Amino acid sequence: MQHKARIALTAIGILGLSMAAQAQDGEQYITLASTTSTEASGLFDSIIPKFTGKTGIEVRVVAVGTGQAFEIARRGDADSLLVHDTVGEEAFVAEGYGTERADVMYNDFVIIGPDGDPAGIADADTIAEALQLIAEAQAPFASRGDDSGTNRAELRLWEAAGVEADGEWYRELGSGMGPTLNTAAGMDAYVMSDRATWVAFENPQNLELLFEGDEALFNQYGSLVISEERHPHLKHDLAGQWHQWLLSEEGQQAIGDFTVNGQQLFFPNAE
Amino acid sequence: MPSDSGAFVTALNLILGLDPDLLNIVALSLQVSLTAVALATLIGLPLGAALALWRFPGHGVLVVALNALMGLPPVVAGLCVYLLLSRAGPLGELGLLFTPTAMVVAQLVLVLPIIAALARQQVEELHQEYREQLTSLGLSRLRMIPTLLWDARLGLVTVVLAGFGRASAEVGAVMIVGGNIDGVTRVMTTAIVLETSKGDLPLALGLGIVLLGLVALVNAGAYLVGETSRRKLG
Amino acid sequence: MNDMTTLSITETPALELHGVSFTHRGQRLLGPLDLRLTGCRRTLVMGPNGAGKSLLMRLAHGLLAPSAGRVDWQGRTPRQAMVFQRPVLLKRSALANLTYALAVNGTPRPERRARAREALERFGLAALEKRPARVLSGGEQQRLALARAWLLDPEVLFLDEPTSALDPAAIKAVEDAVQEFHCRGTRILMSSHDLHQARRLADEVLFLNAGRLIEHTDAATFFTAPASKEARAFIRGELVL
Numbered sequence: 034m035q036h037k038a039r040i041a042l043t044a045i046g047i048l049g050l051s052m053a054a055q056a057q058d059g060e061q062y063i064t065l066a067s068t069t070s071t072e073a074s075g076l077f078d079s080i081i082p083k084f085t086g087k088t089g090i091e092v093r094v095v096a097v098g099t100g101q102a103f104e105i106a107r108r109g110d111a112d113s114l115l116v117h118d119t120v121g122e123e124a125f126v127a128e129g130y131g132t133e134r135a136d137v138m139y140n141d142f143v144i145i146g147p148d149g150d151p152a153g154i155a156d157a158d159t160i161a162e163a164l165q166l167i168a169e170a171q172a173p174f175a176s177r178g179d180d181s182g183t184n185r186a187e188l189r190l191w192e193a194a195g196v197e198a199d200g201e202w203y204r205e206l207g208s209g210m211g212p213t214l215n216t217a218a219g220m221d222a223y224v225m226s227d228r229a230t231w232v233a234f235e236n237p238q239n240l241e242l243l244f245e246g247d248e249a250l251f252n253q254y255g256s257l258v259i260s261e262e263r264h265p266h267l268k269h270d271l272a273g274q275w276h277q278w279l280l281s282e283e284g285q286q287a288i289g290d291f292t293v294n295g296q297q298l299f300f301p302n303a304e
Numbered sequence: 305m306p307s308d309s310g311a312f313v314t315a316l317n318l319i320l321g322l323d324p325d326l327l328n329i330v331a332l333s334l335q336v337s338l339t340a341v342a343l344a345t346l347i348g349l350p351l352g353a354a355l356a357l358w359r360f361p362g363h364g365v366l367v368v369a370l371n372a373l374m375g376l377p378p379v380v381a382g383l384c385v386y387l388l389l390s391r392a393g394p395l396g397e398l399g400l401l402f403t404p405t406a407m408v409v410a411q412l413v414l415v416l417p418i419i420a421a422l423a424r425q426q427v428e429e430l431h432q433e434y435r436e437q438l439t440s441l442g443l444s445r446l447r448m449i450p451t452l453l454w455d456a457r458l459g460l461v462t463v464v465l466a467g468f469g470r471a472s473a474e475v476g477a478v479m480i481v482g483g484n485i486d487g488v489t490r491v492m493t494t495a496i497v498l499e500t501s502k503g504d505l506p507l508a509l510g511l512g513i514v515l516l517g518l519v520a521l522v523n524a525g526a527y528l529v530g531e532t533s534r535r536k537l538g
Numbered sequence: 539m540n541d542m543t544t545l546s547i548t549e550t551p552a553l554e555l556h557g558v559s560f561t562h563r564g565q566r567l568l569g570p571l572d573l574r575l576t577g578c579r580r581t582l583v584m585g586p587n588g589a590g591k592s593l594l595m596r597l598a599h600g601l602l603a604p605s606a607g608r609v610d611w612q613g614r615t616p617r618q619a620m621v622f623q624r625p626v627l628l629k630r631s632a633l634a635n636l637t638y639a640l641a642v643n644g645t646p647r648p649e650r651r652a653r654a655r656e657a658l659e660r661f662g663l664a665a666l667e668k669r670p671a672r673v674l675s676g677g678e679q680q681r682l683a684l685a686r687a688w689l690l691d692p693e694v695l696f697l698d699e700p701t702s703a704l705d706p707a708a709i710k711a712v713e714d715a716v717q718e719f720h721c722r723g724t725r726i727l728m729s730s731h732d733l734h735q736a737r738r739l740a741d742e743v744l745f746l747n748a749g750r751l752i753e754h755t756d757a758a759t760f761f762t763a764p765a766s767k768e769a770r771a772f773i774r775g776e777l778v779l
Contacts, residue, residue: 064402064483073502078486095402109391110401211501236503251345266391266399373756437626440619442641442688455629473747536670 062091063271065068066111069209071094074229080287099182109264112272114257118182122255133258137279138288138299140228149246160247161194171202171223178205187225229298314510333491337471340411344419353449373417382477385410402483410477415467422463426456512514550693552576557607568593573752576629582736583729585746599696625683627671635671639686645675657685677708684715697728715778745769
């Protein structure tokens, strides 16, 4: 029996070592906290290899909701941050967790709904009008309800439209963008999505894009440089290279070149 | 809705195509879950046996706590390990967050109570039967542990499999502490969540079928070993 | 088996019980009793069900601690073994059950298999060495338990109703085994409620009733002229109350 125990221990040792080896593999890497929308659309799969090819730095993306991404960065668990909540990003810098914030790109939000468009929002002139129509019709509306960047933007839009988003028709799901779209498809509800996730989404069922184009639906992404003073252990040098590359002509070009089904999803707008 | 056959075709393509990304994910899934289960077994079996053999103040509380922890939500386990391994946490210095090692730790937290609690039951039953004979042979309780574990091995295989089932099926814990990083910490379950959120349900379901197949394989292996020794040892 | 008797060169220490009693949940189940056992005699513990025979054996062997009084071995604690009414065998082969016992008592690994086989042979189990111990018949299991005890070379052997669940052939085998132990110089303490068995085996008798030691006498005296009315009733096959 002792013999067997020794074999088991050896096996575990080997497993452990191989795991340590794996962790050592990419010595040159940074951890990037970002949002599900960028990951799910496939943007990172398209642009990161270009960055890695140039610098040899691997970028490991932890894709979570914006709120969680901020929290991960605040705790010093990510070297870099790329999110889409300008208000939150500015607060992050103001609190001293970040030293710099820069616009990288934007996409926009769109309103998706069942193909019959029961609330008739397709003809609305503004997003405010579209939302008012949905509320008047008491048509089911699926909200992320997860304090993500998209969720925060959606709540601001309801407020701007002067509509109290409340009642049985308004359903807070507490889910990411993809699961929310899946649920909306299942209950024929209206839903606000970022364009990137929507275009890459493969389970639309009866849903289609019903409203787009209002400037209020503008969705700005920003890259943040995390404070070296607050988190000295992070890979600030490598993260700085990533930040600069995103803003560089090359990085901006890579973002603009990314398409899904021939459609450009993100529009570079670094200054 | 995608048809079921679509998912099966996808699963078949995934397997037959030997897609390198898939192989990586499968290998990492097995590596993480098997390591977690192996560690949980090494710790959990003696721990369960000790709880079966010794009575001390607070014993009942410990047993109840262990049984309750069997139902620990993976997300909670993940969150606790995250706070532990986070840079701002007590073990942040180790830099283990978002690595496979962190995932092993999280799954260990999930699996250990299952293995220890179920092992305690099995060993306790056997101890009832063996106690007088082993005492008569002059064994101390400490020396009874290997004997009891070995003789309870058929039941304990099922216990370890229950632990493996939990480890390989859970997603909440590895998602939080692993981060679902492509090529680094992405495992079967987190990949399924990702593909579901992309709306690629056939691929998600296909991955699910592959995962189920893997778990079935491991179980079949254990079943064969169990049956063989059952036939041999009655 | 005469060559075996030379094995026990040193004398087996006497066993003394001083004011031993056993209480469970406020109820006294045995004692208080005093007792002294010496030499290599075959002592049969007799009495009706519930008299405390099993308790006495377990207290003497050390499986239970007395609630009051003390169990003393004079000089040193001897090698002991116990055979139970229902043999407890490990979930392994017959042979492995024996090598296990040898491993526990510190026999060097290279010697274990040969000695275990020898014991299997002695107890007529050689053909069954690879069989799982738990699928053997009741009689075979009890013989295996005796073989295991044999390997431990006990100076004192406790047997708790070892034949009560067996058929006559198996009973014979167990009784023969007890005689072999006796010839080897082992002190025997065996409980039984079978008078005929006691007549066949006993040098002396401990008669218990309702947790009290009623008689401790030579077998001849006990069976011909028991001193107590309980023992007289027991021998006549009456219900002892």
